[in-house]
Amino acid sequence: MIRFATRLALAGGREAAARLVIIAAAVAVGVGMLLATLAGMNAVDAQNQRYGWLNTAVAPAATDPSADPLWWLIRKDYYHGESIGRVEVAAAGPDAPVPPGIPHLPAPGEYYVSPALDRLLRATPAAELGDRFPGHEVGTIGSAALPSPDLLLIVIGRTPADLEHLGARKVTQIMTTSPSDCSRGCYVGINHDGLTLVLSVVAAALLFPVLIFIGTATRLAATRREQRFAAMRLIGATPWQISVVSAVESTLAAVTGTAAGFGLFLAARPGLAGIPFTGERFFPADLSLTPVDVLAVALGIPLGAVVASWLALRRVQISPLGVTRRVTPKPPRAWRLIPLLAGLAELAYFIGRRPPTTNGQLTAYLSGFLLILTGLLVAGPWLTMLGARLLAGRASRPATLIAGRRLADNPKAAFRAVSGLIVALFVTSVATGIITTYVANRGEPRTDSVAATSLSTWFPPQDGPAPTADQIPALATIPGVRSVTLVRANPVDEPPPIEVRQNPTDASPARWWWPGIVTCAELDRLAVFGTCPAGAQVAAVADDLIGDRAWDLTRDNYVWPAADTSPEQVDRQPIRSVVVNTTSRAAFEQARTMLINAFPAGRFPSSIGEWESDSARQMTQFQQLANVVMLASLPIAGCSLAVSVAGGLSDRKRPFSMLRLAGARLRTLRRVVALETVVPLLTVSAVAIGMGFLAAHLFLRAQLHYTLLRPDLSYFLLVAGGLAVSLGIVASTLPLLRRITGPEVARNE
Numbered sequence: 001m002i003r004f005a006t007r008l009a010l011a012g013g014r015e016a017a018a019r020l021v022i023i024a025a026a027v028a029v030g031v032g033m034l035l036a037t038l039a040g041m042n043a044v045d046a047q048n049q050r051y052g053w054l055n056t057a058v059a060p061a062a063t064d065p066s067a068d069p070l071w072w073l074i075r076k077d078y079y080h081g082e083s084i085g086r087v088e089v090a091a092a093g094p095d096a097p098v099p100p101g102i103p104h105l106p107a108p109g110e111y112y113v114s115p116a117l118d119r120l121l122r123a124t125p126a127a128e129l130g131d132r133f134p135g136h137e138v139g140t141i142g143s144a145a146l147p148s149p150d151l152l153l154i155v156i157g158r159t160p161a162d163l164e165h166l167g168a169r170k171v172t173q174i175m176t177t178s179p180s181d182c183s184r185g186c187y188v189g190i191n192h193d194g195l196t197l198v199l200s201v202v203a204a205a206l207l208f209p210v211l212i213f214i215g216t217a218t219r220l221a222a223t224r225r226e227q228r229f230a231a232m233r234l235i236g237a238t239p240w241q242i243s244v245v246s247a248v249e250s251t252l253a254a255v256t257g258t259a260a261g262f263g264l265f266l267a268a269r270p271g272l273a274g275i276p277f278t279g280e281r282f283f284p285a286d287l288s289l290t291p292v293d294v295l296a297v298a299l300g301i302p303l304g305a306v307v308a309s310w311l312a313l314r315r316v317q318i319s320p321l322g323v324t325r326r327v328t329p330k331p332p333r334a335w336r337l338i339p340l341l342a343g344l345a346e347l348a349y350f351i352g353r354r355p356p357t358t359n360g361q362l363t364a365y366l367s368g369f370l371l372i373l374t375g376l377l378v379a380g381p382w383l384t385m386l387g388a389r390l391l392a393g394r395a396s397r398p399a400t401l402i403a404g405r406r407l408a409d410n411p412k413a414a415f416r417a418v419s420g421l422i423v424a425l426f427v428t429s430v431a432t433g434i435i436t437t438y439v440a441n442r443g444e445p446r447t448d449s450v451a452a453t454s455l456s457t458w459f460p461p462q463d464g465p466a467p468t469a470d471q472i473p474a475l476a477t478i479p480g481v482r483s484v485t486l487v488r489a490n491p492v493d494e495p496p497p498i499e500v501r502q503n504p505t506d507a508s509p510a511r512w513w514w515p516g517i518v519t520c521a522e523l524d525r526l527a528v529f530g531t532c533p534a535g536a537q538v539a540a541v542a543d544d545l546i547g548d549r550a551w552d553l554t555r556d557n558y559v560w561p562a563a564d565t566s567p568e569q570v571d572r573q574p575i576r577s578v579v580v581n582t583t584s585r586a587a588f589e590q591a592r593t594m595l596i597n598a599f600p601a602g603r604f605p606s607s608i609g610e611w612e613s614d615s616a617r618q619m620t621q622f623q624q625l626a627n628v629v630m631l632a633s634l635p636i637a638g639c640s641l642a643v644s645v646a647g648g649l650s651d652r653k654r655p656f657s658m659l660r661l662a663g664a665r666l667r668t669l670r671r672v673v674a675l676e677t678v679v680p681l682l683t684v685s686a687v688a689i690g691m692g693f694l695a696a697h698l699f700l701r702a703q704l705h706y707t708l709l710r711p712d713l714s715y716f717l718l719v720a721g722g723l724a725v726s727l728g729i730v731a732s733t734l735p736l737l738r739r740i741t742g743p744e745v746a747r748n749e
Helices: 004-010 014-049 052-058 114-124 161-167 192-218 221-233 239-274 291-312 314-319 336-350 359-395 398-409 411-414 421-442 519-526 546-552 585-598 607-650 653-661 666-703 713-731 736-740
Strands: 071-078 080-093 110-115 134-141 153-157 168-171 456-459 482-491 516-519 538-540 575-582
Touching: 014 291, 014 607, 052 071, 052 168, 052 516, 071 161, 071 585, 071 607, 080 161, 110 114, 114 134, 221 239, 239 291, 291 546, 314 538, 336 359, 336 666, 359 398, 359 411, 359 666, 398 666, 421 666, 421 713, 456 585, 482 519, 516 519, 519 538, 575 585, 607 666, 607 713, 653 666, 653 736, 666 713, 666 736
Parallel strands: 080 153, 110 134
Antiparallel strands: 071 080, 071 168, 110 153, 456 575, 482 516, 482 575, 516 538
16 A cells, blocks of 8 residues: 555656645755754754853862862953953962863963954954953964854963952862853853743744644645545545555655755755854854754654644545535634733733742743733634635625635634744734833943943942052043043942832932032033032032933933032042043043053943943844744745645636636636735734734833833834745745646546
């Protein structure tokens, strides 16, 4: 029976061969996308794993008492807004542990740099960057220690006395645990909850459309196959024999397509590695597949194709006569809206009732989003039926009436082809709405704002005595430095209680106590950092002279509160911080280099803009990941639609040919097919986007007290472009109508 089925599939005429080739090609594309998704998830995990050693400061104590300790200090530096990881080490003995990626510990006066930082050092004036690092370069850090080829990282050798003075700690082993598995405050990399959330979203948003596409492909021309298998049943074939024939056909196409899909993935892997899915490029080797992945895809796709073909033929197994005497399926009911409404109600409930813990918030909001997404998938056929009935009820042309009636008769089948699209559009809309609003309220300031052009370094009292004025380097001599301000400590004995706004963007007045002071004459000279209240001589200010204006940089006329001290007392107070305002990036970086060299202990100087850009950069990475989901899912949805349309044309070529013989024009039939595709596509897209933005608004109100802002034009262009590509893929199948609806098709088979 297997030999007969193989011959029937390979030598069953032009139609059988074309069906086999199309299914294999569709499965190949789907498998390639599936493998790319799995490899991308593995790459994210591998990238996070190589962040682990940077958390050595929180590594548990080694169990080997003979190991020599290693002095360890890690800090963050910046250059043009890009983060630089700075690791300083000193061995306390010959058996001190060595970080990965370097052959041995650098001696005092030596350092290793990542390839990206090596290129940057060679292209940048030393006064702006290279002079910050004591000693000379002795080599580059290998990829075993680098999460990304673009990472800026340096490992500097120092003496134990130097690092002890800088506040380093002793460690006896290098951390090997991934940040996702770290339980002791790992601060570099993605923690377990974050990694799980990211991978879950990507898996749901990409795997679901891909699997839908593969399932649609394996069901190609299912109606025609049902009719042929029903005829075989009527002449005596047993249900088992029909199952074997169906399984062999599906397996041949699926196995061929799966093998081709592995080839597509291997060919595209170098290009995929260069796409910064998480904001950082991957090494090509990171886009790898585990043996479990390979076996799951190599065995699961053919097995899934067999199961899908068996399920598609269940009516033939029950009654072969029922295939030719079809009845309209029962229409979907309104109860399908219950999960959708429950998800919206859950998110709305937490407005004003935000859970107090991070885990509680993650559970509450994620379950709400999942309920809404599940509700959209469950309610999809009912919504498609409403759109179809509206189309048929307002039909003024034959094509519109035929398309509307056909969609209304079987909305489940119409929705199945676009169900993968609803996941991509919902996830992308939620991410875009949240990220756009967050960045607008708390994102990176304008590049010409005072928060981006001002550099500050802070001298906390717990770090020892504050520097004196003569220890401050000659920053004012740097071309491009507009001002250098010394912020002194506020001499109040007991600070008043601080009243903090619930919403930082709220314009209602609030009392703030600031730990620094400057004279009003100095503020008037600076101008860009705000003003004093009328009649005051000294103002209480933030260490960086920005303060809560970081939440709203449009407040140019910011007024600091008056300080209860005299101008004469200001210069007698210890220096709390140095704030440098510049007019160019070169002056900004040169001033930073001078401050780092003058005060190497503690936190390195930075701007409010750089700290906020870190948060904005992470949100932008999630937005980029959402864009990748959309860019990948929309063409997949288009391919699913194209396969569905091609299968529908093959199944209905005889009815369409009869319509042409009865006088229907070819363009009328094309309009029918186009409407059957466009109506569910646009209906699903509109509902998914609307529900995504509504869910994002409810989350923002509950978690951050923000109101959803309109996304950028790029989002709408991306959606429109993706839908246009999907429709273009579908349009490419319409020329088949002329070929398969000729008079020769209108015959009894």
